[in-house]
Amino acid sequence: MNYPFWNVPYIGGGWVIGLIAIFHVMIALFAVGGGSYLVLAEQKALREGRRDWLVVLRGHSKFFLILTGVFGTVSGVGIWFAIGLANPEATSTLIHNFVFGWAMEWVFFIVELTTAAVYYYTWGRVSDSLHVKVGWLYAVSSFFTLVIINGILAFMLTPGEAWLAVAGTGQEASRFWQAFFNPTYWPNLAIRSLICASLAGVWALVTCSRIDGAKEPALKTSLVRWSAKWLLPTFVLLPVALGWYLWTVPESQRALLRLGISTIGSGMFTQVTRVALIVVLASASIVAVTYFFAWRSPVEFNFSQAMSVVLLALIATASGEYARETLRKPYVIGRHMYSNGVRVTDVPKLNAEGYLTRSPWKVATHDTKLARGEAMFRGQCMACHTVDGYRSIKRLLGERNREAIGNLLTILHEHKPDSPYRAFMPPLVGTKDEIEALGDYLATLTAPEAAEAEKPEEKAAGMEKQTSAASPGRR
Amino acid sequence: MKALWSSIYAWADERLDLREWVEFAKKKTVPVHRHSAWYYWGGIAMFFFLVQGVTGVLLLLYYRPGPEAYDSVRQITYDISFGWLVRSVHSWAANLMVAAVFVHMFSVFFMKAYRKPREFGWWSGVLLLLLTMMFGFSGYLLPMDELAFFATKVGMEIAASLPWLGPKMADLVRGGPDVCEYTVHRFFALHVVVLPVAFTGLLAFHLWLVQKHGNASPPSEEAKPASERQTMPFFPNFLMRDFAMWLVAFNVLCVLAFLFPWDLGPQADALKPAPAGIHPEWYFMSSFQVLKVFGQWFPGALGEMLGMVVFTAGLVLWFLVPLYDGTSASGRRAIRATWFGLFALAVLVLTTIWGYLAL
Numbered sequence: 001m002n003y004p005f006w007n008v009p010y011i012g013g014g015w016v017i018g019l020i021a022i023f024h025v026m027i028a029l030f031a032v033g034g035g036s037y038l039v040l041a042e043q044k045a046l047r048e049g050r051r052d053w054l055v056v057l058r059g060h061s062k063f064f065l066i067l068t069g070v071f072g073t074v075s076g077v078g079i080w081f082a083i084g085l086a087n088p089e090a091t092s093t094l095i096h097n098f099v100f101g102w103a104m105e106w107v108f109f110i111v112e113l114t115t116a117a118v119y120y121y122t123w124g125r126v127s128d129s130l131h132v133k134v135g136w137l138y139a140v141s142s143f144f145t146l147v148i149i150n151g152i153l154a155f156m157l158t159p160g161e162a163w164l165a166v167a168g169t170g171q172e173a174s175r176f177w178q179a180f181f182n183p184t185y186w187p188n189l190a191i192r193s194l195i196c197a198s199l200a201g202v203w204a205l206v207t208c209s210r211i212d213g214a215k216e217p218a219l220k221t222s223l224v225r226w227s228a229k230w231l232l233p234t235f236v237l238l239p240v241a242l243g244w245y246l247w248t249v250p251e252s253q254r255a256l257l258r259l260g261i262s263t264i265g266s267g268m269f270t271q272v273t274r275v276a277l278i279v280v281l282a283s284a285s286i287v288a289v290t291y292f293f294a295w296r297s298p299v300e301f302n303f304s305q306a307m308s309v310v311l312l313a314l315i316a317t318a319s320g321e322y323a324r325e326t327l328r329k330p331y332v333i334g335r336h337m338y339s340n341g342v343r344v345t346d347v348p349k350l351n352a353e354g355y356l357t358r359s360p361w362k363v364a365t366h367d368t369k370l371a372r373g374e375a376m377f378r379g380q381c382m383a384c385h386t387v388d389g390y391r392s393i394k395r396l397l398g399e400r401n402r403e404a405i406g407n408l409l410t411i412l413h414e415h416k417p418d419s420p421y422r423a424f425m426p427p428l429v430g431t432k433d434e435i436e437a438l439g440d441y442l443a444t445l446t447a448p449e450a451a452e453a454e455k456p457e458e459k460a461a462g463m464e465k466q467t468s469a470a471s472p473g474r475r
Numbered sequence: 476m477k478a479l480w481s482s483i484y485a486w487a488d489e490r491l492d493l494r495e496w497v498e499f500a501k502k503k504t505v506p507v508h509r510h511s512a513w514y515y516w517g518g519i520a521m522f523f524f525l526v527q528g529v530t531g532v533l534l535l536l537y538y539r540p541g542p543e544a545y546d547s548v549r550q551i552t553y554d555i556s557f558g559w560l561v562r563s564v565h566s567w568a569a570n571l572m573v574a575a576v577f578v579h580m581f582s583v584f585f586m587k588a589y590r591k592p593r594e595f596g597w598w599s600g601v602l603l604l605l606l607t608m609m610f611g612f613s614g615y616l617l618p619m620d621e622l623a624f625f626a627t628k629v630g631m632e633i634a635a636s637l638p639w640l641g642p643k644m645a646d647l648v649r650g651g652p653d654v655c656e657y658t659v660h661r662f663f664a665l666h667v668v669v670l671p672v673a674f675t676g677l678l679a680f681h682l683w684l685v686q687k688h689g690n691a692s693p694p695s696e697e698a699k700p701a702s703e704r705q706t707m708p709f710f711p712n713f714l715m716r717d718f719a720m721w722l723v724a725f726n727v728l729c730v731l732a733f734l735f736p737w738d739l740g741p742q743a744d745a746l747k748p749a750p751a752g753i754h755p756e757w758y759f760m761s762s763f764q765v766l767k768v769f770g771q772w773f774p775g776a777l778g779e780m781l782g783m784v785v786f787t788a789g790l791v792l793w794f795l796v797p798l799y800d801g802t803s804a805s806g807r808r809a810i811r812a813t814w815f816g817l818f819a820l821a822v823l824v825l826t827t828i829w830g831y832l833a834l
Contacts, residue, residue, distance in 0.1 A: 277733050
């Protein structure tokens with residue numbers, strides 16, 4: 001608890017990140033794939049003397065510039081704000097380890113944004129060969145932004161033994177490259193590159209769908225079909241890349257996915273498998289719609305059909321990102337930091353000295369037991385749960401009484417190897433008193449009447465303390 | 476590859492006259508107007524029926540009617556790989572099918588597609604809806620969890636309230652005076668043999684009629700001169716759109732089944748008191764509420780009986796609409812039947828909402 005807590009009622013901080021990230025990822029991956037699409041399409045048009053393609057590509061590059069340069073960048077900054085607020089401990093760790101990674105990425109960002117603008121504004125103003133060179137500069141620099149961020153994202157699931165060996169010693173940055181090229185780096189890069197290519201095709205189909213097929217059937221046919229081909233590598237290779245990825249993720253994470261195949265039990269935990277199935281469904285539907293409507297009837301291919309492909313791509317991206325995030329449980333940084341920001345190595349110390357005692361954000365209300373319980377809840381549970389919204393703690397506790405809640409907390413605290421929660425939830429840390437306070441607080445959520453009866457006294461006690469604390473000053 | 480495909484086609488064509496079918500499908504047209512979107516709903520309902528068939532057969536591999544019913548569904552939901560998925564898809568498709576059939580029926584009603592010569596299409600369609608609801612009722616009991624058990628018990632008691640015939644029918648279906656393992660056996664036979672056979676036969680008749688008479692245009696469209704009316708070929712244009720709708724339906728179905736998998740309640744125990752708020756599935760909620768209200772207005776057996784009479788009378792009127800809604804045949808809109816349709820829709824929706832609020 002080195003940082004103040006950010007309370008987002010009903011949806012939780014995680015979903016604030018999620019809602020921004022889902023759109024950002026889709027636009028950002030388009031920014032990478034779309035760069036190659038534009039320059040390769042331009043080269044093909046010049047080589048084959050298709051000047052009519054260039055008119056369409058120019059329009060597409062304007063759309064591309066606005067979407068990636070405005071929405072993509074703004075949402076990227078939004079993610080920084082959101083992760084800093086929702087998960088400050090993990091964000092701090094990432095910054096400490098990868099500050100030079102991000103410095104490199106920002107260099108590429110600047111080149112990328114500049115060339116995107118130059119590429120659009122120099123259509124017809126510079127020679128064709130120079131324009132193509134600008135296009136290639138964009139394509140390469142945008143691909144390198146992926147090459148870098150991919151290292152950091154993959155690191156969070158599998159930091160690798162070399163980095164874990166020095167984690168917490170202050171020497172972490174010395175293992176920068178090992179952490180960067182971690183065990184899931186390459187399969188992750190393969191998957192993301194394939195998605196970049198298919199998103200380039202998906203968004204290009206939106207532009208192509210607006211060509212008047214009655215007036216320019218040959219142009220529309222050639223461009224729609226060429227754009228649809230961009231989905232082909234993903235269709236063929238994505239299953240292979242996903243298999244490679246699953247082969248490299250830790251066995252415990254694979255077990256999590258397998259569990260969801262055979263059961264819907266174990267609370268929310270089997271949901272990751274079901275969400276992963278949505279990725280498969282949406283991807284297959286994209287292929288079906290693209291083949292039947294774009295490839296087979298390119299002239300009639302219309303805007304609403306193109307937007308349905310975009311919607312499916314959004315569903316696939318959202319589900320894919322959700323599954324990836326959930327697969328990391330119970331960690332936010334694999335085997336180093338739990339999803340609530342508690343470092344694995346700090347657990348014994350926090351159990352002995354207390355979770356709240358080290359917090360610099362202690363306020364007067366922490367003096368009451370219920371308030372301490374609430375602070376425990378905010379610090380350790382609310383990274384994943386909300387009181388009565390997403391993963392509602394009220395709903396999950398059901399009709400448990402104080403004793404049953406106490407038993408559950410004991411299981412979470414002991415974190416034994418055979419605990420059913422161990423695979424998905426961090427251990428509950430803190431002293432006996434703190435855990436008792438958390439239990440008391442949770443009991444007020446499941447039995448509100450009891451809480452009402454208890455609260456006036458607690459409030460009175462709290463006020464008394466505050467008054468007595470304030471009175472010496474008045475004296 | 477293309478040459479191989481055409482030689483296979485030619486071989487089959489020689490024996491099956493495939494070209495005749497394709498020619499027929501190409502000649503067939505579908506009217507294009509601002510209400511055309513409603514034409515897809517029959518196809519969507521049929522798609523869900525096909526899904527029911529496939530997933531139903533898969534469930535048959537593990538489901539065991541009788542005393543082990545609950546345990547077998549527990550295994551399907553919590554032990555067997557993708558068992559939960561098959562069961563979820565089956566249950567969700569059932570609900571979506573009922574919804575699609577309702578939408579299809581009301582769209583047919585308001586487009587007045589039941590008029591001459593399509594009366595048999597309407598009658599077979601209403602019977603298909605009733606069979607669909609019987610599918611739902613019989614399938615609901617099969618897991619034998621608490622909610623299914625008590626909801627079926629209440630449902631059967633309502634049926635038994637009919638004078639003279641009611642108790643006899645209820646006993647026959649239940650296999651005794653109360654819902655028990657014999658009931659599961661009987662519902663199972665009904666659900667997997669009797670209803671599918673009846674439904675498939677009636678559906679074939681229904682589809683044959685659709686092919687014979689084609690899609691009906693609404694009166695507003697018929698009023699236009701022939702030169703202003705637009706059509707599209709059934710094959711491949713409309714069929715492709717039909718398949719696109721199936722793809723949408725498939726996606727909706729799968730997302731629901733993935734994100735909201737069908738759970739299983741505690742095992743039914745006849746000795747336990749019924750849990751609070753027992754109610755039937757949503758598509759029976761309207762009739763349930765009507766009967767409840769009549770029961771409150773007229774205490775005793777009279778109330779339930781009156782409720783049944785009103786409900787049956789409404790259904791008969793609904794069924795016979797092609798016979799008394801003749802005025803529109805001359806080109807004028809039959810406003811009385813439209814009002815009746817709106818009234819029926821309002822009663823259905825409002826009593827359903829009322830039913831849920833009154834729980």
